[in-house]
Amino acid sequence: MNAVITEEGIFSENIELHNRGGYGRKEKSKLILSFEEAVYLLEKGRIEVFEGERPLSREELFLRASKTIKDFEIKYAVYRDLRERGYCVQSGIADFRLYPRGGKPGKTPSEYIVLVISERRSIPLEELVEKLEICRRIKKKLILAIVDEETDITYYEAKWVDLKGETSELSDERFQGYLLNDRVIFWEEGASEILHRRYFFGELVNSTLYISLVEAVYLMSKGLLTLQDADGREISEEELIRRGRELEENFDEKFEVYRDLRDKRMVVKTGFKFGAHFRVYEKVESIEELYHSKYLVHVIRRDHVFYPQELSRAVRLAHGVRKSMVFAFGNGERRYIEIRRVRL
């Protein structure tokens, strides 16, 4: 039942803690316990931790751990929560390994890597990508455990996702539109019929078709659209892109994602009402069926830094409307990360 704490760590000779509960790492005939494990087992009354002759109280051990381990308070909160949910958890340096229910270290492979993140800490996209790459290599799922101010924990799974659709490819009809300020307008019937009803571009407002700048740049890049301004002057693709850049900070990034998704034959519409750049459909049969999109896609830059609050807001909103939240970025190659809340 006992453990000892020394300069080198916390040791126990009770190997059963490992064999039955998956606690500690075995080293010869001893067990090395992490601080999370020791505080938890002490709290549960399953061990006492002696320093020399004297047993430490839970508070003393907790304070000792806080001095030794960065962010121990929140790491412990997550460790404890996962244990209480019946998972076997192995403490690493920066994170935890989580075993599937009923699994144990040495018996089953771990299923998840759990990163513990304080609500206050930001997560650079670079860091998330790096963790996702590690997880892909070692075939684990990645869980972000975000701990809020009240030490309440929300779990998110982050994963790479491939987006591919089944919309029919564009035909080679050409159209003539007007660029008026920040949108492109068509009055001709054919544009509404084909661009809107067949390929789901833009929105029809009383027989006038309005399409967005990214849609217009896409159509121009395919050679399917010519544009003029209110004075009848022709607008080139370069000029349209310049206009886009003036109007939107990340126009290029946004357009690249739009193009990639359209080229992958998805239908892409504005996600404004849902606070994201795009809502994305895998397949649309007819414009009347454009009622439920599968994904919300938000475009971020390669140097983006996530704030847990922003993440929480976006994911919660997406789930509230039964959509998956996807963040898109990249230069050249497009990459998509889906983040969803999970109940462990």
Next chain:
Amino acid sequence: MNAVITEEGIFSENIELHNRGGYGRKEKSKLILSFEEAVYLLEKGRIEVFEGERPLSREELFLRASKTIKDFEIKYAVYRDLRERGYCVQSGIADFRLYPRGGKPGKTPSEYIVLVISERRSIPLEELVEKLEICRRIKKKLILAIVDEETDITYYEAKWVDLKGETSELSDERFQGYLLNDRVIFWEEGASEILHRRYFFGELVNSTLYISLVEAVYLMSKGLLTLQDADGREISEEELIRRGRELEENFDEKFEVYRDLRDKRMVVKTGFKFGAHFRVYEKVESIEELYHSKYLVHVIRRDHVFYPQELSRAVRLAHGVRKSMVFAFGNGERRYIEIRRVRL
């Protein structure tokens, strides 16, 4: 049935358009029509617009308007939408005045000022405050009509809101806590009993009470809390505030709002799960009843600039959980703006 367009504007002699439909401004025996009104009436086949001998087509008039009026495309979209919903709308320079259903200029006072905003345009808080002040002075409600890329329109009402609660005032018990990294922890029973169960501070995780830094600063500022770190060293209020500033960018602003709301006897808890700084309760009977907060409060700086997308995301999320979205700011005097989606 006819109108003429000249350098000076669009004129009609059909006074009935004004008397019956509230179109145009009367000037002597003539009616001056705005471009929105003229395009709309032309589209509806109720007038023809002549330039000299020649009637203009809808497209010609629309393009002429686009050249003359900034953002005409989206202003017209909103004008048209409001008219189609049966409202009488008067065109101003930067906005519209909206009459209650059945009301007309000259007969009833207008009820709303409608600001038309492109999804792409940002709205500085200063500008919103200025408009709200004008509206307060002239006793109108303020509507933001946000037009997305697809020319779909969402209406929001913005208004000043007073927040006042009915929680009992703090008693003068004093507590001793530990500052561990970014949170304050109590192991003594009394703290859990009184701070948590009676005054709803923090969160209880297995008989350990965790409170946030803003809560701790508040209690210290009232002289009700002393703190030590893991080494037993005493922490002053100034040091705690410094820690807060290190950890959070807008700690001071956030604390000032927290203090104001607590002083107004509301219960204030983290709003992390909802992507806002705080969730706020007017009245809480017992900690078990802490299930539905009325408001989500997000703290912004005086120089904040709203992006329509951010606004849309926050308000939609708040409504999804049946809460009101409130933005808080100020220096010295706290001010609260509630923004909610309205269906006109």
